[in-house]
Amino acid sequence: MHEILIISGKGGTGKTSLAAAFAHLSQNAILCDLDVDAPDLHLILQPADSERIPFVSGFEARVRPQACNRCGVCGEMCRFQAIRSDDEGLASVDPIRCEGCGVCVHFCPEQAIDFTPRECGWWRIADTRFGALVHAQLHPGEENSGKLVALLRTEAKKLATAKGARLILSDGPPGIGCPVISAVSGTDLAVLVTEPTPSGFHDLGRVVELCAHFRVPAAVIINKWDLNKKVSGDIQAYCADNGLPVLAELPHDTDFVHAMVQGLAITEFAESEAARQVRRAWEMVVQQAAARRAA
Amino acid sequence: MKVAIASGKGGTGKTMVTASLSATWESPVVAVDLDVEEPNLHLFLKPEWTGRQDALIEVPRVDEEKCDYCRKCADLCQFKAISVLSTVVMVFPEMCHGCGGCMAVCPKGAITAGTRTLGEITWGHSGDNAFLMGRLRVGEAMSPPLIREVQAQLARSDLFNPAADVLMDAPPGVSCPAVNAVIDSDVIVLVTEPTPFGVFDLRLAHQAFLPLNKPMGVVVNRAGLGNDEVYGFCRGAGLPILAEIPYDRAIAEAYADGDIVARRNPQWREMFGQLARAIQALGAMTREARHA
The missing domain is CATH 3.30.70.20 (Alpha-Beta Plaits)
Structure with a gap:
């Protein structure tokens, strides 16, 4: 069993839009939303009803x-x-x-x-059109998000074992604090989604450091890369210097929002150039995970 | 007046709005970055630094000569930061919340205050504006105590003019870090985007901050993209919309260049100037209503 986690440091770089597309493209995976504070993956995955279990x-x-x-x-x-x-x-x-x-x-x-x-909140397992989703909601203003993240990871692993799933694909929280540490530690591959802005680049550096601190292999996706090609080039150079594979450069495309409004992953929404590139990015993630497993 | 700029969802434009407000506010402000996990405001305001200090939290240090292994400390600690196994005391400083309970409960006076570094606090100025930020040490899990330390620093009148208005860039989310960042503010500005993710997280932020009983208003960023749900929600919740920033790739590009958007052209400057006045009016209205 293999855990792939999508994080970013900076919020709003496109973690959840990509997680939803990867959930669509993955096969036999358990899906998990580890952003328990402001979870959004369910807005695309639209899980069926199931019992909410209190998180005490x-x-x-x-x-x-x-x-x-x-x-x-x-x-x-x-x-x-x-x-x-x-x-x-x-x-x-x-x-x-x-x-x-x-x-x-x-x-x-x-x-x-x-x-x-x-x-402090609730969690549950629910069916979606892409497979089982393990997700939660911390009550607004509450604490202990790190413990809830740890609980979701344990439950996702149990479920993966029971179902014979080979992959757990998780959407992570922003930042580098308590819930992120809880999501990162011991994961098999962290996919870092960044954007070519001063904040995107700066925050990428901090999550790279965090992954190194916890000895978690990381790879990078540059989203909205055409927003500033110079900064994208700087990020490429930084990644090369630090031995971080860049798996994809995805375009700044309002289709991501149009798909979201309809409750769809971008790969379901249209056979656009952006969707094609996201498909290729997923293949690269799968290859990277396999390479890490072999290593 | 202290204004907190918060959001729920990350990446909705908090930092862009905070930077532009500080450039258009009618008088010099103290710009504060409370997003200590990923502080970004300095990348746009480019302050000249004048000082720094480590931010520390008090954690237990045990003198085993005095300890008689009574376990009272371990029984009291809710965070498993100290444990006693027969005649060994183990301290896990990274788990400690700094409540001081172990030191107070120890009958032998065997526990004294050590420290753990949460991160650093730096300050300086950017033009006429003062600047203050916290930066969490990578690997440190707890941002709320650092956020509180940064706010405490704000009270130093030798560094910051107590009469200046304060603009605070808050962390994303709606749990303890975000709540700690807005709890001492007079007005909360929620920056959102008109998308399903933006509206869902705005609803959570509104729910989280409502018990604080502070005036709140909304900035709709990237207006025109997405759908209309945010307007219905704001109407229903009685949240005034203070500004709409249109979806414009040129704004995203200005931000990507590291520019303060309000400084790019007169039209954008006017837009943020109006937002600044709307925030001041919201603060003033609430003050009057409370005095009446």
Whole structure:
């Protein structure tokens, strides 16, 4: 079994549009949306209904007002400014700022603070026209995205084993922080989608460093390459210097948006030049994954 | 006034809007990059740097001479950052959230404060505007504490004029990093695009930020591309549309050149000038409504 992850550093470079097309072109793959914070892959894949399983992780502190003696210890000890007290000193916890560390709970002399499991979101497995999708939604504003990503990867692997699938294809989150680290570590191939803008190039450098840090093989796709051919050339040179294969240069084409509006992958939408190039990019990804497996 | 420029979906144009607003705001601003995982604002504002410091988080350091392996620290820690196996104490600093619980609970005073480097904070100026940003160390998982450190730095009156308006470029998404970036703002500007992805993530961002009870407005970027769903959503949610930036390949090219879009031509300058005034009006209206 092989895991291919699509990430980018910078958001909006085209991760999900490509993931949807690759999902269309892949065979016998388990599909996975690891951007649990702002997941969009399902908007194209349009999964059938299935049961949503609550994702419970960490704890949330809550003061029982009748038990609070207004001593203020919780507010003094909280490092996250999550304790509010009213004019009489009655404490309450701001759930938005609370990290769930439990310090207030432990040190409250009246044991007036409850500590209950926190439901942070949901996840599920659902059928799509391209195969099974493992996806989730973190409740807006919640924490523990890294743990939810780890859970999805475990469930995708179980499902792949059960179904005899050889590939897990995952759409990743932007950035380089907690959920990205959780998505990258131990994956077989990271496909880095960049664009020829100062931010696209800059952020590519940071995800390349991240992949090196976790010893994950990486390859690059330059999307919207014709937006600035000079910067695309600079990215090519950077990749050559760093031993990173460039698998494709894809055009800046509004068909990606037109396809999205209709809930289609670009490879389903039209037999355009852009679609043809995306097909070729997928072949290159498959070859790269095979080469990495052999190595 | 502190303005947070956020989005939900990445790549909708937060940084482009923040850079252009800082170039058209009526008075000098402090431009702050809170997208510490992938800070990009400096690539467009090209500041002259005047200072930097490491951003640190307090993590436990155990003196095994004093430790009697009572395990109180490990029992308290919710993040598995410290564990005791018979007569060995193990600290996993990268798991630590810096709550200080272990140090407070240790009956032997065996745990003191060490540090982990989250990243760095740098500052300087770009023309008349002050500039401040955080940059997460590659491999570090936790961006929220760094985002809070950058905001704390903003309070240094020796570096930043306390009377200046603040424009903060927030990270994408709607979970803890994004919430931490907008929590101290007075106005939240949500930059979206009229596509299914843009609208879905705008809805999430609206849901995430609504409990903060702050005025919010929307900038529709790449207007004309995609569909009309975003307008119906904004109407239903009572979100004012502060500006529509038309879909124009020339804007994408200006950005790709590393330019501040508002500086490219008078027409775009006027568009961002109007947006700046709409944001100021939204802030002022809310202030008056709260005082009334």
